[in-house]
Amino acid sequence: MAAVWIACVAYLAARVNRDWTPHDEGLLAQSAERLLAGQLPHRDFRDAYTGLLTAYHALAFAIGGHSLLTLRIALLLAFALWIPAYYAIAKRFLGSPGAAITTAAAVAWSVPNYSASMPSWYNLFLATAATLAVLRYLDEPTRRRWLVIAGCCAGASVLVKIVGVYVIAGIGLFLYWRRLAASRDQPGAAPAPVMRGWIGPVTAFVVAALVSAGVVGLVHRTMTSGVVLHFIFPGVAVAIIVALAGLRSRHVRWTELLLDLATFAAGIALPACLFLIPFVAGHAVGALISGVFVAPLRRLVSATLPPPSFAEAARALPIIAGVWAATRLGESVRRYAILVAIPLGAVVLALSYHGTLYVDIVDAARALIPITAIVALALAIPTWHTPASASRQRAVLLVFVVVFFSLIQFPFAAVVYFCYIVPLAFLAIIAITAELNPRIPAGVGGPLLVFAVCFAVWRMNTREYVTLGVGGPAPKPAAVLPLPRGGLRVSSEDSAIYTELVATVRAHATNDYMYCTPDCPEAYFLAGLKNPTPTTFEFLDDSTGARDRTLRAIRDHRVGVVVLNGQFRFSAPDSALEDALGDQYPDSACAGYFTVLWR
Numbered sequence: 001m002a003a004v005w006i007a008c009v010a011y012l013a014a015r016v017n018r019d020w021t022p023h024d025e026g027l028l029a030q031s032a033e034r035l036l037a038g039q040l041p042h043r044d045f046r047d048a049y050t051g052l053l054t055a056y057h058a059l060a061f062a063i064g065g066h067s068l069l070t071l072r073i074a075l076l077l078a079f080a081l082w083i084p085a086y087y088a089i090a091k092r093f094l095g096s097p098g099a100a101i102t103t104a105a106a107v108a109w110s111v112p113n114y115s116a117s118m119p120s121w122y123n124l125f126l127a128t129a130a131t132l133a134v135l136r137y138l139d140e141p142t143r144r145r146w147l148v149i150a151g152c153c154a155g156a157s158v159l160v161k162i163v164g165v166y167v168i169a170g171i172g173l174f175l176y177w178r179r180l181a182a183s184r185d186q187p188g189a190a191p192a193p194v195m196r197g198w199i200g201p202v203t204a205f206v207v208a209a210l211v212s213a214g215v216v217g218l219v220h221r222t223m224t225s226g227v228v229l230h231f232i233f234p235g236v237a238v239a240i241i242v243a244l245a246g247l248r249s250r251h252v253r254w255t256e257l258l259l260d261l262a263t264f265a266a267g268i269a270l271p272a273c274l275f276l277i278p279f280v281a282g283h284a285v286g287a288l289i290s291g292v293f294v295a296p297l298r299r300l301v302s303a304t305l306p307p308p309s310f311a312e313a314a315r316a317l318p319i320i321a322g323v324w325a326a327t328r329l330g331e332s333v334r335r336y337a338i339l340v341a342i343p344l345g346a347v348v349l350a351l352s353y354h355g356t357l358y359v360d361i362v363d364a365a366r367a368l369i370p371i372t373a374i375v376a377l378a379l380a381i382p383t384w385h386t387p388a389s390a391s392r393q394r395a396v397l398l399v400f401v402v403v404f405f406s407l408i409q410f411p412f413a414a415v416v417y418f419c420y421i422v423p424l425a426f427l428a429i430i431a432i433t434a435e436l437n438p439r440i441p442a443g444v445g446g447p448l449l450v451f452a453v454c455f456a457v458w459r460m461n462t463r464e465y466v467t468l469g470v471g472g473p474a475p476k477p478a479a480v481l482p483l484p485r486g487g488l489r490v491s492s493e494d495s496a497i498y499t500e501l502v503a504t505v506r507a508h509a510t511n512d513y514m515y516c517t518p519d520c521p522e523a524y525f526l527a528g529l530k531n532p533t534p535t536t537f538e539f540l541d542d543s544t545g546a547r548d549r550t551l552r553a554i555r556d557h558r559v560g561v562v563v564l565n566g567q568f569r570f571s572a573p574d575s576a577l578e579d580a581l582g583d584q585y586p587d588s589a590c591a592g593y594f595t596v597l598w599r
Contacts, residue, residue, distance in 0.1 A: 001091075004100045005083045008107045012079055016072045016115045018477045018489040019464050022498070023569055024116055025068050025488070026522025027536050032057035033066065033525065042291030043284035045534045046541065050292050052159035052275060053119045068525075069487030075117040082125040083107070085132050089427055092135065092394065093434045101449045102430065106423035108456035109365075113419045114465035119161035120408055120420040126157035127167045127424065131401050134171055138393055144263045147175075151267020158268075159275050162292055163408045168268060170404035172261060173211065173242065174397045179257040180204055180245035181388035204246020208239035219410055226307035230366075231410060234373035234403040241377060241396070244384040295540045307413035308363050316364035316371065319448075345451045352459055355471045361455060362469040366418050368425045369406045372399060375432045395431035402428040415469035464491075485526050497592030501563070502527045504591050508598035510560030515550075517562075517577065519569035523594070532557035538571035547577045554581075561585075566593040 027048055034045050035058040041047035047054055060074040086106055090099035111121060130153035137146035150171060157164030180200060215235030219227050279288045352358045376399040379392075388396070402424040409417040430445060460468060464477065479495040481488050483502055505514055505527045513530050516523040518538045524531050532553040535541055554562075562581050564573075582588075585597035 001084060001087045001096075001099075004087060004103050005080070008083050008103065009076070009080050011107065012112055012115065013076055015112055015461070016076050017069055017487060019114065020068070020116060020477075020481075020488050020490050020494075021466070022494070022522040023519050023537070024118060025071070026520065026525050028053075028057055028071055028117055029066075029068060029485075029525040030521040030531065030536065032061050032071075034531075036061060040278060040282050040284050041288075043279075043282060043287040045531070046295065046536045047291060048295075048536055048540060049119045049161045050159045050275075051288070052156060052271075053117075053122060053161070056122075057117065066525075067485045067487050068481070071117040072115055072488070075111070075115060075121060078122060078125055079111055082128060085125075085128050086423060086427075089128065089132055089135065089398075090430070093427075093430050098446060098449075101446060101453065102426055105449045105452040105456070106426050108453050108461060109422045109426075110419050112461045113456075113463075113468060114416050120163070120417070122160045123157050123164055123167070123405075123408065124420050124423060126153045126160070126164065127401060127405055129153040130157070130167055130171060131397065131424070131427075134174070134397055135394060138390065138397070144260070147260060147263040148267040148270075151264045152270055153267075154264075155268035155271045159271060162296060166404040166407050167401060170401040171397075172264065173207075173238070173404075174400045175260045175264065176207065176257060177242050177245050177396060177400070178388070178393055179252055179254075179260070180242070180249040181393070182253065200249030200252040201246045203252075204249060205243050208243040208246075211239040211242065212236050215407070218407065222304055222306060222411055224306045225310045226312070226413070227410075229310055229313055229370050230307040230413070231407060234369055234406065237373035237377040238400055238403050241380045241399075244380050245388075247384060304411040305413050307409060308366055312363045313367040313370065315360045316367040319364055320371065342447070345447070345454075349451070349454055349458065352455065358459060359469060359471045362415060362460075365422070365452075366415070366469075368422070368429060369402060372425060372428045372432060373403055375429070379432065379435060391431075391435050395428075395435045398424070398428040398431045416465050419468070481526075483526050485528065493592070497594070498522075498526055501591040501594050501596070504589055504596045505529065505561050505563065508561045508587075508596065511558060513557045513559045515554050515559050515562045515581075516565065517550075518565055518571040518573050520563065520565040520594075523563050523565075530557075532559055537569075538574075547574060547580075550577060551580060554584075560598060562597040564595040564597065566595060 031041065031045065031047050031054045035041065035054050039045055041051040041054055057071055057074060060070050064070040064073060083103065087099055087103045090102040094102060110124070130150040133146045133150035133153060137144065137150070140146065154164060154167045154171060157167050212235060215232055219231045276285065276288075279285050348357070348361075352361055376396070379395075383392075402421065405424055406421050408420060426449075433445065477489040477491060479490060479492045480486070481490050481495055482499060486498075501523060505523070509527075509529060513532050514524065514527060515532060517535075521531070521536050533550055535550070538546075562585050564578055564581070581597060585599045587599060588595055588597050590596070
């Protein structure tokens with residue numbers, strides 16, 4: 001594990017400053033800076049996330065200085081803590097070499113593809129830690145402190161970004177399934193009363209129906225074949241697994257179940273209560289609730305991208321067929337087959353530099369979650385009447401967690417969002433195949449994981465993240481952003497644009513304030529000037545009266561320079577606002593796709 005840890009941390013450290021999305025970096029940096037200035041998220045400014053990550057970034061700024069590179073180093077530290085937890089889970093299903101390869105594959109497919117300190121990486125790290133804690137609880141069922149630790153990790157995940165609730169749902173549903181499964185293993189127990197004996201099955205079917213309805217209700221606004229395949233089908237598969245467990249659950253230990261859930265909930269509540277203290281003291285609980293639960297709903301309209309369709313996901317079928325055929329071979333024949341597969345994999349890797357083959361491989365990998373759900377359901381159907389072994393419980397836990405955690409891809413299912421979940425997907429499919437046949441992961445999965453590592457390192461990690469899963473050339477960041485608050489390697493075009501923008505803004509600013517619109521918080525941070533409004537991204541604001549509020553804030557703070565972003569972002573430009581600003585600020589200059597106005 002030490003060797004894997006050193007190799008993975010060194011690999012990310014060597015590339016942690018490459019590539020960026022300007023508005024993402026600006027959002028994270030400006031939020032942290034405003035918190036350091038004494039402003040409270042959601043009350044004084046629109047934090048796009050819950051707020052815990054903003055506090056972590058503010059701490060990083062206080063220690064390491066105000067620069068975009070400081071945020072990357074903060075991510076590197078959290079990543080270094082994640083590696084041992086991930087390795088510990090992998091080693092439960094594989095030997096040390098297999099765990100090392102799995103960890104390397106998980107790393108190569110995840111953070112190096114986009115090493116911005118985005119909240120979804122921390123959701124991944126905390127989901128892994130919570131899963132490991134539940135696995136420890138399964139080892140020692142009498143020690144529920146592991147459920148408290150799991151709850152703390154899941155609760156902290158929600159405090160980073162609201163999608164952490166998916167981890168809570170996955171673990172909570174697993175704890176319920178586990179008690180249903182355990183209730184079947186009571187030979188010699190007295191028959192339950194008729195009415196009481198049906199409570200377990202009926203409750204299981206109600207829970208299964210609620211899970212299915214909840215998933216459909218979440219994604220129904222953007223219904224496509226890809227949404228059905230990647231979100232609805234895995235959620236329904238999990239619901240069916242729960243319903244199957246309830247068919248013979250006549251002796252459910254409800255007290256034990258409630259104690260499990262209460263202990264887990266107590267762990268969730270602990271960080272939540274600590275987080276609420278400044279909001280209670282600042283009379284901002286209402287603003288927090290609105291910012292966390294209401295504002296994100298606007299993203300369902302402003303930022304949407306469907307996942308791959310059925311036809312695109314079908315590119316995984318040849319791989320599935322090959323794995324199935326390999327499992328049917330004898331041990332000696334399989335060794336010869338691997339010798340043939342090695343040069344074949346090398347040829348595929350060489351041909352996958354760009355174009356359709358590269359896209360095919362990425363789309364095939366993105367079908368991993370539905371495949372995992374299919375295999376898990378196929379395993380559950382013939383074994384619903386048998387006691388759940390310890391290995392099956394571990395496998396079901398990972399399946400439940402990854403199926404619910406995969407919902408973070410909704411509503412914007414870009415390839416980078418698959419990168420946030422693929423490490424857990426690797427663990428889930430390994431756990432399920434190990435339950436089917438312990439020799440499959442080592443004999444068949446090993447070569448596939450080696451190919452996955454090579455493909456990610458040579459074909460994915462070398463690209464700008466916006467070209468992930470897209471055919472064509474793979475441009476690389478070619479210049480360092482030469483600003484005191486920069487330090488990242490970006491494209492030559494971005495370097496020139498933002499250098500000119502900052503110079504122009506600083507030359508015409510009359511005080512510490514500027515105003516930028518739409519969706520360009522990075523301009524404030526890189527220029528070292530303040531935002532007179534609570535806005536980060538315009539689409540997160542309440543549009544009622546927004547124009548008047550903005551003009552009033554500009555007037556009250558005597559803003560001397562304004563920046564208009566001419567590049568498309570999530571928020572549509574307000575032409576009436578821009579016309580009003582043009583009348584007030586008659587002088588202008590262009591810096592790339594930005595227009596700088598002053599008077």
